[in-house]
Amino acid sequence: MPIEVNLDVMLAKRKMKSIELAEAIGITVTNLSILKTGKAKAIRFSTLEAICEVLECEPGDILAYKKDLI
Template structure:
């Protein structure tokens, strides 16, 4: 898949655990895990906005496009 999700990188940079982020943004740890492993087919803008606010980052810090 040409879209990479760098959520693990941002969590590590912010020294935050997955369950902490999930709690802050109001989604389940299981759904956050689906996002982290790039298995999600879509992401709501409201979820992306909440992640960016919680991690104090830009969407481009989380999502990356790479040609296959």
């Protein structure tokens, strides 16, 4: 899939652990892990909004389109 998930990068920049983010946005650590590894088939806008709010970032900081990954 040509969508690259850079959630680990943002977590590192914010010095936050996955469990802290999961608790802050109200999803399980397992579901967050699926998203972080790029195995998720979809993400709800409400989840994306919550992630961006907590990490103080834009969706483009987390998700990137990489044509070469096809």
